[in-house]
Amino acid sequence: MLLHHYRFAPDESLFDAETFRSELTGNRSPIAPFKTALGDIQARLDERFRAGADIRDLVHGRAWCLDRLLAIAWALQTWPDDGVALLAVGGYGRGELHPHSDVDLMLLLEHDDDEPYREPLTDFITFLWDIGLEIGHSVRSLPDCEREAEGDITVITNLMESRTLAGPERLRDAMKARIAAERMWPADQFFEAKWQEQITRHHRFNNSEYHLEPNIKSSPGGLRDIQMIGWVAKRHFGSQRYEDLVANGFMNDAELRILSQGQAFLWQVRYALHMLTDRAEDRLQFDHQRTIAELFGYRDTPERLAVEQFMKRYYRHVTALAGLNDMLLQHFDEAILRSGERLESVPLNERFEIAGGYIQARSRAVFREHPSALLELFLLMAEHPEIEGVRADTIRLIRDHRHQIDDLYRDDARHQNLFMSLLGSGGNVARQLRRMNRYGVLGKYLPEFGQAVGLMQHDLFHIYTVDAHTLRLLKFIQRFREPDARDEFPVAAALIHQLPKLELLWIAGLYHDIGKGRGGDHSLLGARDVERFAERHGMTLRDTRLVVWLVENHLLMSMVAQKRDITDPDVIRDFARVVGDETRLDHLYVLTVADINATNPTLWNGWRASLLRQLHAETKRALRRGLDNPLDREEWVRETRGEARSLLASVGAELPRVDRLWESLGEDYFLQYAPSEIVWQTMGILAHAESQLPLILISAPADDMSDGGTKVFIHTRSVDDLFAATAAAMEQLGLSIHDARIATSSNDWTLNTFIVLDSRGESIRDAERIEAIRRHLVEELDDPDDYPQIVTRHTPRQLRHFHVATEVLIEQDPANERTLLELTAPDRPGLLARVGRIFMEQDIALSAAKIATLGERVEDVFFITDKGGRPITDPERQQRLRERLIEVLDVSG
Numbered sequence: 001m002l003l004h005h006y007r008f009a010p011d012e013s014l015f016d017a018e019t020f021r022s023e024l025t026g027n028r029s030p031i032a033p034f035k036t037a038l039g040d041i042q043a044r045l046d047e048r049f050r051a052g053a054d055i056r057d058l059v060h061g062r063a064w065c066l067d068r069l070l071a072i073a074w075a076l077q078t079w080p081d082d083g084v085a086l087l088a089v090g091g092y093g094r095g096e097l098h099p100h101s102d103v104d105l106m107l108l109l110e111h112d113d114d115e116p117y118r119e120p121l122t123d124f125i126t127f128l129w130d131i132g133l134e135i136g137h138s139v140r141s142l143p144d145c146e147r148e149a150e151g152d153i154t155v156i157t158n159l160m161e162s163r164t165l166a167g168p169e170r171l172r173d174a175m176k177a178r179i180a181a182e183r184m185w186p187a188d189q190f191f192e193a194k195w196q197e198q199i200t201r202h203h204r205f206n207n208s209e210y211h212l213e214p215n216i217k218s219s220p221g222g223l224r225d226i227q228m229i230g231w232v233a234k235r236h237f238g239s240q241r242y243e244d245l246v247a248n249g250f251m252n253d254a255e256l257r258i259l260s261q262g263q264a265f266l267w268q269v270r271y272a273l274h275m276l277t278d279r280a281e282d283r284l285q286f287d288h289q290r291t292i293a294e295l296f297g298y299r300d301t302p303e304r305l306a307v308e309q310f311m312k313r314y315y316r317h318v319t320a321l322a323g324l325n326d327m328l329l330q331h332f333d334e335a336i337l338r339s340g341e342r343l344e345s346v347p348l349n350e351r352f353e354i355a356g357g358y359i360q361a362r363s364r365a366v367f368r369e370h371p372s373a374l375l376e377l378f379l380l381m382a383e384h385p386e387i388e389g390v391r392a393d394t395i396r397l398i399r400d401h402r403h404q405i406d407d408l409y410r411d412d413a414r415h416q417n418l419f420m421s422l423l424g425s426g427g428n429v430a431r432q433l434r435r436m437n438r439y440g441v442l443g444k445y446l447p448e449f450g451q452a453v454g455l456m457q458h459d460l461f462h463i464y465t466v467d468a469h470t471l472r473l474l475k476f477i478q479r480f481r482e483p484d485a486r487d488e489f490p491v492a493a494a495l496i497h498q499l500p501k502l503e504l505l506w507i508a509g510l511y512h513d514i515g516k517g518r519g520g521d522h523s524l525l526g527a528r529d530v531e532r533f534a535e536r537h538g539m540t541l542r543d544t545r546l547v548v549w550l551v552e553n554h555l556l557m558s559m560v561a562q563k564r565d566i567t568d569p570d571v572i573r574d575f576a577r578v579v580g581d582e583t584r585l586d587h588l589y590v591l592t593v594a595d596i597n598a599t600n601p602t603l604w605n606g607w608r609a610s611l612l613r614q615l616h617a618e619t620k621r622a623l624r625r626g627l628d629n630p631l632d633r634e635e636w637v638r639e640t641r642g643e644a645r646s647l648l649a650s651v652g653a654e655l656p657r658v659d660r661l662w663e664s665l666g667e668d669y670f671l672q673y674a675p676s677e678i679v680w681q682t683m684g685i686l687a688h689a690e691s692q693l694p695l696i697l698i699s700a701p702a703d704d705m706s707d708g709g710t711k712v713f714i715h716t717r718s719v720d721d722l723f724a725a726t727a728a729a730m731e732q733l734g735l736s737i738h739d740a741r742i743a744t745s746s747n748d749w750t751l752n753t754f755i756v757l758d759s760r761g762e763s764i765r766d767a768e769r770i771e772a773i774r775r776h777l778v779e780e781l782d783d784p785d786d787y788p789q790i791v792t793r794h795t796p797r798q799l800r801h802f803h804v805a806t807e808v809l810i811e812q813d814p815a816n817e818r819t820l821l822e823l824t825a826p827d828r829p830g831l832l833a834r835v836g837r838i839f840m841e842q843d844i845a846l847s848a849a850k851i852a853t854l855g856e857r858v859e860d861v862f863f864i865t866d867k868g869g870r871p872i873t874d875p876e877r878q879q880r881l882r883e884r885l886i887e888v889l890d891v892s893g
Contacts, residue, residue, distance in 0.1 A: 008060040008095070015041055015065040021072060030076060034069065034131040041065045042099060046275055050295075055267045062097040063088075067165055070105075073127060074166035077120045083110040084117050085167025090136075093161035094230075098267070099274035100281075102136040103128075106162065108171050109141040134280070142171070146178040149185070153193040156185050160234055187236040191336050195329060198228055209318040210468035216266050216273070217282040221318030223270070225325040226263050232332050250331055252396070255324055262321040268296075269314065284314070303519040308456050315454035315465050323438050327399075331392035348380055359384075360391040367401035371409060374402065375418040375445070378436055382427030390435070398439045405444035416537045419445065423503035430474035433510070437471060448514050448529045455517045463600050466516050472598035473509050473591075480590065491613055492593045495586045504543055507533065508550035508591055527552035550587055553578070557592040561611040563822070563850055563861045566618065567672045567741075569636050570815055575615070576622040585623065589616045605761045607709040607738045637670040644675040648682060657686055664745040672741050672848075673753075681713055681751070688715070694781045696774045698764075709738055709755040710764045712773070716781060718748040720867065723846045724836025725787040726754070729780040731833050733773055734759050740849035791837045806890035808882040812871055813863065818847055819872040821862045821881075825889040831858060834888055842881050843867050 015037065023033050045058050067088070074086050087093070090104035097103065107121055114121070121139060128135050140148065149156035159179055164172045181187055202220050205211055209221035217223045233239040237248055242259060245251040251259075272292045273281045281288070293310035300306045334356075343356040351366045351373050352359055359381060366373050377398070381387045390398070409415055423429055436442035443450025452466040464472060477496070479485050485493040499505060507530060515525025530551045534544035556578065564571045579585045592612060597604045641662070648658055661682060670678070681697065688695040694716035714726065723742060730737055739755035758764055764773070780790055809822040825831065832851070839846060848863040865871060872878055 008057065008064065010064060011057070011061055014044055014061050015068060017068045017072065024072075031127070031130050034073065037069060038132060045099070049271055049275065055264055055271060058271060059096050059098060059267055062099070063092060063095045066092070066097060066103060071166045074124065076127070077124050079120055080116045082168045084108065084121075085169075085171040086165045087172060088163045088165050089158045090161060093158070093163050095163070098270050100134060100279050101274070102280065103133055104158070105135055105137045107137065107139045108145070108167075108175060109139065110171055112141045112143055114139065114141070142174055142178060145175050149179045153185070153190070153197065156190070157194070157231055160231070181235060185235070188336050190235045191232050191332055194228060194231055195333075198225070208468065209322045210315060210464045212463040213283055213285045214314070214318070215282050216269055216284055219318070221322035221325070223263070223266050225321055226259060229259070229325060229328050232329070236332070236336055250335070251328065254399070255328075258320050258324050262317045265313070265317045304517055308517075311456040312454040315456065319454065326438070327392050327395045330389075330395070334392055348384070352377060352380055354384070354387060355391060357386070357388040358391040359387050359389075360394045361397055364397065367397055367404070371401070371404045372414050372418060374398065374405065374441060375415055375422065378432040378441070379418055379422045379425060381435070382422055382425040382429060382432045385427060395439060398441065402440050402444050405441065410445060411536070420503065420537050423506045424501070426502070428478055429506050430471070430478040433474055434471050437467060446510070446533070449510065451518075452514055452516065464598075466513050469598050470510060470513055473512070473594045474506065476594035476597045477505060477509060477590065480594070489593060491616060492590050495590050499586060499590070501543065504547050505587060505590060508547045508554070508587070509594065511547070511551045512554040512591065512595065523552050523554065546584065546587065549584060550591060553588065554591055554595060557588050557612065557615065558596060561615045562608070563859070565848055565850070565863065566611065566615050568816070569633055569671065572615075572618045572622050573627075576619045577627055579619060579623070582620060582623050585616065585619055602761060605757060606763055607755055607757060610709065633667070633671065637667050640670045640673075640675055640678070644678040644682070647675055647679045651679075651683075653683065653686070658682055661685060664747045664749070665751065666743070666746060669743055669751060672743065677711070681715070684713070685715055693778055696777045698770045698774050709757050710770075712754045712756055712777070714750060714752040714754075714777070714781070716750055718744045718750050719784040721787045721791065721836070721840040722750060722752070722781070722784075724791045724833065724840045725781060726752070726777070727836040728791050728833035729777055730754070730756060731830050733776060735773070737832055737849075738851045740846070740851070742846045742848055791833060791840060806886045808885050810872070810878045810882060812873065816863070817871060818863045818865050821864055823858070823860045823862065823885065825858055827858045831889065835860075835862070835885070838881070838884050838888060839864070842884065844872070844881070845869065
């Protein structure tokens with residue numbers, strides 16, 4: 001299928017067939033000359049690619065060269081008669097070949113009896129393999145073609161895209177007549193089957209063109225989507241060229257330009273992938289992204305990496321192509337599948353009506369005469385949830401008239417009111433904003449959002465472009481409103497219905513990351529942007545202050561929950577002071593949960609949910625007491641201890657033994673644990689009193705303590721390097737540690753609790769697995785003399801595509817008389833064991849830890865002291881610790 005106004009001109013400088021034939025006559029075997037010719041052709045094409053030649057000349061040029069080589073190879077065989085032909089099919093049939101594309105061939109026989117052709121066919125195929133061609137081939141008779149095409153959409157698609165390379169053309173003509181639309185797969189059936197095929201393919205990629213490592217052929221907006229348009233056009237119109245779609249009124253010149261430019265760009269990327277990997281590679285993996293960005297001339301800037309600039313261009317092309325594919329296929333649906341239907345029209349107002357469940361403009365002049373209708377349409381869809389979508393002709397009108405959205409348009413109070421009415425409509429606002437983005441309206445109305453379209457941050461934490469992440473966040477907010485959200489997101493689902501103005505959350509969500517890619521703190525940049533939005537849209541001062549605060553502080557709750565000790569009343573009080581009131585707290589909680597879920601599907605787990613719920617509940621409690629009347633540490637300890645003692649009394653515990661045990665535990669113990677946990681641990685310690693082995697308690701699936709993660713409590717004699725040995729033992733069990741609370745009683749017994757998840761990020765539910773973990777930990781930790789061997793045991797390394805520089809921040813926590821060490825490092829199995837080994841080497845004691853894995857990196861916080869329980873204040877000792885951590889952990893993938 002050729003592109004807009006393009007004709008390939010045969011280029012003898014790529015391959016001179018006559019010269020090649022003369023060279024063959026002087027060789028005893030034709031294999032070597034053919035191999036040399038193939039290598040020379042590809043070398044010339046690669047050289048031209050690097051020099052910036054038109055990609056269409058290269059892709060069609062390789063096919064043209066292969067046409068001639070295959071015709072010569074065909075002529076070397078002795079064929080019994082003219083009852084066989086060589087056809088190019090599939091991509092090669094379209095005249096498109098990338099460096100390592102399969103050369104798809106069909107050997108077409110006139111009759112079913114293949115006996116006369118078996119030997120020359122075998123010899124021909126073997127020869128192609130011998131010269132190094134990567135071929136895909138089939139041998140079919142004319143009746144075979146008819147039978148197989150009738151039952152298989154893939155076969156007929158391949159046969160439709162065929163060319164005769166050698167042998168009589170009459171055989172292909174006969175094949176085409178047998179598979180014509182009037183005999184099989186009429187246009188409506190063909191279209192429906194191909195559409196279902198595309199839906200299935202898109203589903204494999206989560207219906208998103210924003211994949212971290214996209215497949216440029218099969219992902220939404222990829223080359224298959226372009227081919228889909230061509231296949232349907234060919235079956236319905238008999239079209240061989242995309243320009244025919246313009247002539248038939250199914251595409252305009254602007255859309256043809258999007259198609260042509262998008263295909264040319266994706267061809268460039270695919271050619272580069274094949275050339276660089278020396279194989280048929282269609283996955284745009286991280287290391288390839290960097291290399292191709294450099295090859296295409298992108299360079300790092302202070303604001304953005306070269307690879308991010310390249311990927312922004314990629315995402316903008318595939319987004320445009322995906323949108324065009326949607327619109328054209330819907331157009332085909334209306335014109336082909338529903339061509340005979342009488343659609344009942346229901347007027348909505350003077351400008352719009354519903355036809356066949358889809359909204360459409362009542363006049364082609366509606367957006368020219370009423371520019372406000374560009375926003376009104378989305379408001380109507382939000383107000384009428386029964387509307388399934390926008391009819392194709394109206395989508396095209398939106399595209400053709402969106403240029404009217406300029407500064408004057410944005411400053412018009414009527415348009416501002418329409419946009420605010422959409423946000424406050426109570427409908428599925430997230431869906432309408434996604435549609436506005438797909439049709440190019442949202443980035444026009446909010447230019448600051450338009451700057452973020454296609455902006456990728458090159459790491460494994462942010463796996464979506466900024467615009468895709470933002471729209472996913474809004475989708476999660478909408479999901480919290482649905483009844484089935486109560487099970488997975490109980491707090492967010494409850495709070496969302498209590499917020500007095502949901503539109504403020506939509507606005508904060510739209511702007512929370514909008515400042516990315518500009519240099520500087522994106523939270524502050526976004527806060528300034530949303531303040532200007534609020535002023536322009538006439539929001540009250542109170543509402544403006546709330547959305548500005550939410551955007552500026554949208555990372556705060558997540559950071560406090562994951563990096564601070566939220567069992568410390570001082571941490572809760574400080575966070576409550578920043579938040580200020582319950583309205584901000586509730587908005588921030590919902591925004592935070594949506595943000596984490598929309599960033600990366602692997603980030604949300606029971607443990608993070610538990611942390612945020614705890615922080616929200618404790619902060620609400622502090623706010624209700626009043627910031628001037630905080631719950632002090634003594635009162636917190638007294639309340640917790642009293643509730644735990646009552647629970648123990650209710651289950652018949654010996655309270656004098658309980659009191660004696662608690663006397664040795666210290667005040668901090670009752671700050672770190674909830675009453676139910678204290679009861680669980682106390683009962684375990686008292687029951688284990690006579691044993692000399694370590695006490696290992698693990699929360700079972702039915703326990704209240706299993707919420708958010710599996711708790712592992714270790715009570716044993718306090719000895720050096722217990723943490724390092726425990727971390728190494730858990731790594732060997734395939735467990736990931738997400739939180740560690742390390743404490744020692746006054747009589748030198750440990751009270752260590754770890755929150756662990758399995759390799760899937762889930763709590764351990766199987767009782768046998770729990771018992772196996774318990775036994776393994778008892779065996780590993782019962783003899784401190786074994787700890788050095790356990791810690792140094794080999795742990796596998798996992799290589800990454802990213803280099804994450806190890807960063808170590810050391811500062812003091814004077815209120816708790818300890819030192820805070822914040823570590824950012826590349827993630828891999830065994831990391832905590834390595835950290836524990838370094839602590840062992842440096843005579844460091846650990847009192848608590850917060851473990852956060854974010855894509856390819858970890859951001860861990862350790863609360864440490866020396867072996868005497870004193871903070872690490874000596875600058876030289878801090879520097880030695882910092883250098884040792886960097887030396888061991890700073891590895892590249």
